[in-house]
Amino acid sequence: MSYETGSLLGSATGHSNNRVPVNTIYKPKYQQMKILVCVSKTPDTTAKIAFTDNNTKFDSGSVQWIINPNDEYYALVRAIELKEADASTIIHLVTVGAPDADAIIRKALALGGDEAIRVNTESPDSFTIASQIAEVAKQGGYDLIFLGKETIDYNGSSVGGMVAELLDLPYISLATKFELNGAAATVTREIEGGEEVCEVSLPLVVSCNKGMAEQRIPNMRGIMAARTKPLKVVEPVATEALTIIAEFSLPPAKAGVKLVDADNVAELVRLLREEAKVI
Amino acid sequence: MVLIFIDIAEDGNVKKSSLEALTYGAQLAKQLGVEAQGVVLAPATEDLSALGKYGVSKIYQVKNDALKHFDAQVYAKVMAQAVEQSGATVVVFSNNSDGKAVAPRLSARLKAGLVAGAVALPDTSGGFTVKKSVFSGKAFAHVNITTPVKIISLNPNAFKIAEGTGTAEVVELNATVDAPKVKVTAVKKQSGEVPLAEAEIVVSGGRGLKGPENWGILEDLAKALHAGLACSRPVADAHWRPHNEHVGQTGGAIAPNLYIAVGISGAIQHLAGVNRSKVIVVINKDAEAPFFKAADYGIVGDLFEVLPKFTEAVKQLK
Numbered sequence: 001m002s003y004e005t006g007s008l009l010g011s012a013t014g015h016s017n018n019r020v021p022v023n024t025i026y027k028p029k030y031q032q033m034k035i036l037v038c039v040s041k042t043p044d045t046t047a048k049i050a051f052t053d054n055n056t057k058f059d060s061g062s063v064q065w066i067i068n069p070n071d072e073y074y075a076l077v078r079a080i081e082l083k084e085a086d087a088s089t090i091i092h093l094v095t096v097g098a099p100d101a102d103a104i105i106r107k108a109l110a111l112g113g114d115e116a117i118r119v120n121t122e123s124p125d126s127f128t129i130a131s132q133i134a135e136v137a138k139q140g141g142y143d144l145i146f147l148g149k150e151t152i153d154y155n156g157s158s159v160g161g162m163v164a165e166l167l168d169l170p171y172i173s174l175a176t177k178f179e180l181n182g183a184a185a186t187v188t189r190e191i192e193g194g195e196e197v198c199e200v201s202l203p204l205v206v207s208c209n210k211g212m213a214e215q216r217i218p219n220m221r222g223i224m225a226a227r228t229k230p231l232k233v234v235e236p237v238a239t240e241a242l243t244i245i246a247e248f249s250l251p252p253a254k255a256g257v258k259l260v261d262a263d264n265v266a267e268l269v270r271l272l273r274e275e276a277k278v279i
Numbered sequence: 280m281v282l283i284f285i286d287i288a289e290d291g292n293v294k295k296s297s298l299e300a301l302t303y304g305a306q307l308a309k310q311l312g313v314e315a316q317g318v319v320l321a322p323a324t325e326d327l328s329a330l331g332k333y334g335v336s337k338i339y340q341v342k343n344d345a346l347k348h349f350d351a352q353v354y355a356k357v358m359a360q361a362v363e364q365s366g367a368t369v370v371v372f373s374n375n376s377d378g379k380a381v382a383p384r385l386s387a388r389l390k391a392g393l394v395a396g397a398v399a400l401p402d403t404s405g406g407f408t409v410k411k412s413v414f415s416g417k418a419f420a421h422v423n424i425t426t427p428v429k430i431i432s433l434n435p436n437a438f439k440i441a442e443g444t445g446t447a448e449v450v451e452l453n454a455t456v457d458a459p460k461v462k463v464t465a466v467k468k469q470s471g472e473v474p475l476a477e478a479e480i481v482v483s484g485g486r487g488l489k490g491p492e493n494w495g496i497l498e499d500l501a502k503a504l505h506a507g508l509a510c511s512r513p514v515a516d517a518h519w520r521p522h523n524e525h526v527g528q529t530g531g532a533i534a535p536n537l538y539i540a541v542g543i544s545g546a547i548q549h550l551a552g553v554n555r556s557k558v559i560v561v562i563n564k565d566a567e568a569p570f571f572k573a574a575d576y577g578i579v580g581d582l583f584e585v586l587p588k589f590t591e592a593v594k595q596l597k
Contacts, residue, residue, distance in 0.1 A: 043414075045528050045547065045548045045551070046547050046548070049414045049417040049418050051418075069528065069529045070529065073529060125392075126383070126393070126395075127386065127387060127390075127392075127393075130383075130387060149379075152414070152415050152528055152529075152551070153413065153414055153415075154413055154420075155395075155396050155411075155412060155413055155414075155415060155532075156395050156396070157374075157379045157383075157395055157396075158379075158382070158383035158386065158393055158395050159383070160383070161351065161379070161380055161381070161382070161383030161384045161386075161387070162383045162384070162386060162387040164351070164352070164384060165352075165355060165383070165384040165385075165386075165387035165388050166387050168352075169352070170350065170351075170352050170460045170461050171351045171352060171380055171384065172351075172380075172461065173351065173376065173379050173380040174376055174379065174380075176522065176523070186464075189376070190376055190523060191289075191376045191377075191466070192288065192294060192296070192375060192376060192474045192476050192477055193468060193469055193472065193473075193474025193475070193476075193477070194289075194466060194467050194468040194469050194474075195466070195467045195523070196349070196463055196465070196466050196467075197463070197464050197465040197466075197467070198348075198461045198462060198463045198464060199461075199462045199464055200460055200461045200462065201460065207379075210515070210522045210523075210525055210529060210530050210531075211522040211523070214516075241425075242386065242390060242391065242392035242393070242424070242425065242426050243392040243393070243394060243422050243423060243424050243425065244422065244423045244425060245420050245421070245422050245423075246408055246421045246422065246423050247420075247421050248413070248418055248419065248420050248421070249410075249418065249419045249421065250417075250418050250419075251416075251417075251418070251419070251554075254572075254573060254574075254575065255575075257561070257571050257572070257574040257575065257576065257577045258575065258576050258577070259571075259576075259577050259578070259579065260576060260577070260578050261578075262578050262579065262580025262581070262584070262585055265578065265585055265588040265589050265592050266588075266592045266595070268560070268576060268578060268589070268592075269589070269592040269593055269595075269596065271576060272537065272558070272560070272576070273596065276537070276558045276575065276576070278480070278536045278537040278557065278558050279480065279504060279537065279593070279596070
């Protein structure tokens with residue numbers, strides 16, 4: 001199954017079917033960039049990780065929830081920077097979750113963005129999340145879809161690629177730099193032992209990595225403004241999970257540190273070679 | 280049949296993470312009583328038949344200039360054809376930079392369940408359950424894949440490369456290849472360094488080094504150990520070191536055999552990026568640094584005195 005990319009461009013931007021080719025100096029004045037930023041709620045980075053119900057459920061009892069840092073620091077902030085460079089840019093946020101995600105999405109709106117969409121469902125796996133986001137993207141007609149490189153809880157790094165495939169759009173993963181030039185983008189992505197610079201026309205999906213932007217703290221004006229920004233709740237489309245989490249487990253506890261005297265570094269090297277066998 | 284995606288680096292060689300995926304795929308095939316085969320899309324300079332020593336009987340090669348540079352959209356479509364033509368029921372990727380882009384696309388395209396970040400062979404006694412790292416290395420999830428075709432992305436450094444003997448038959452795969460929409464204009468390699476994601480030993484520095492001008496002593500140790508270099512978040516945020524060296528919850532996650540943390544206190548967010556390391560050594564002047572609780576070996580002392588001695592002692596070994 002594949003979707004028409006045309007529907008993603010949609011009528012929201014009016015001119016989208018006649019996008020200017022890459023490397024042209026012509027840029028119509030009415031061009032208006034629409035960005036969709038996908039955000040997820042994750043446990044706070046210091047949260048204690050424990051499980052209940054025979055290790056089948058995450059114990060969220062005393063957990064503080066935050067916006068997934070990769071979505072916030074890199075994807076959302078970079079989108080906000082693009083809007084600061086061109087005020088006509090529209091930013092929509094999307095999250096897939098139950099009503100308890102609203103607090104998180106308000107926090108994200110306090111940083112920036114024009115409105116938010118929550119797809120009202122708890123998704124069991126990456127594919128179902130991606131299916132919901134792809135549907136929202138088709139409805140909204142976005143030029144850019146940004147998301148963090150992974151969530152810090154499931155560490156799947158899969159939703160972006162799946163959304164891109166469902167919409168038949170190009171996908172740049174692990175982007176560390178993103179610059180717009182008209183209807184095209186120059187994106188730098190991380191590869192093993194280096195970086196790759198590429199050029200690609202919009203629309204596209206980008207997973208954002210450290211380097212894209214830097215963390216911001218919302219100011220009072222942003223927090224006040226976020227209270228009245230639209231937060232639309234939409235019902236999910238029918239989709240089927242491809243995977244199921246059967247259970248969780250914890251790594252075995254460390255045996256404890258073996259301290260070596262600072263004046264006897266040679267002993268440490270001996271232990272690393274003879275006991276740990278790692279050098 | 281288990282089909283392994285073989286990722287080729289810019290220099291035409293098979294990436295180390297793909298050798299791990301090959302070994303993993305071959306062992307999984309043995310467990311399932313089926314054959315293991317590989318697929319190569321980008322132009323490779325090495326003799327592909329030699330990859331048989333990792334346990335694959337056949338290598339499919341797609342020869343097309345459009346595959347020279349990586350475009351996940353193009354690659355996923357070709358991989359879908361490879362799965363169809365080979366009749367694969369399990370596809371194995373490395374969860375590296377390319378795998379993270381192609382595997383999810385293939386999963387959505389084929390409606391084939393994906394577990395990204397696998398750390399062990401699946402349990403196939405009842406169903407098909409893959410153990411993966413979650414909560415930034417603080418726990419594992421055991422995930423059932425319920426679809427006929429299953430996709431696994433193996434975390435780098437989670438599985439030991441095993442070489443045997445054997446030669447693979449190299450056959451050309453006829454596939455429709457789209458023109459890439461992503462145009463690669465430059466590849467920047469960090470020359471003379473060990474790629475952090477693939478490094479078996481990593482030497483990492485924190486604020487305790489006091490400034491970027493002091494990195495020489497850390498680099499000396501890294502060189503002696505043939506190690507990759509990493510740093511903590513404050514170091515990257517202060518621009519003492521490039522962002523790609525930042526390891527931790529919001530930076531890179533690594534799993535080397537040996538992680539040596541120098542002048543890093545060990546905040547929980549930092550540990551999240553490195554706690555899959557097999558052995559952790561902490562050097563810190565503060566005996567109360569939380570990192571010692573997560574360490575296997577430690578030295579409480581002044582890093583400016585300890586590091587040169589450490590480097591010297593390593594050199595003595597060789």
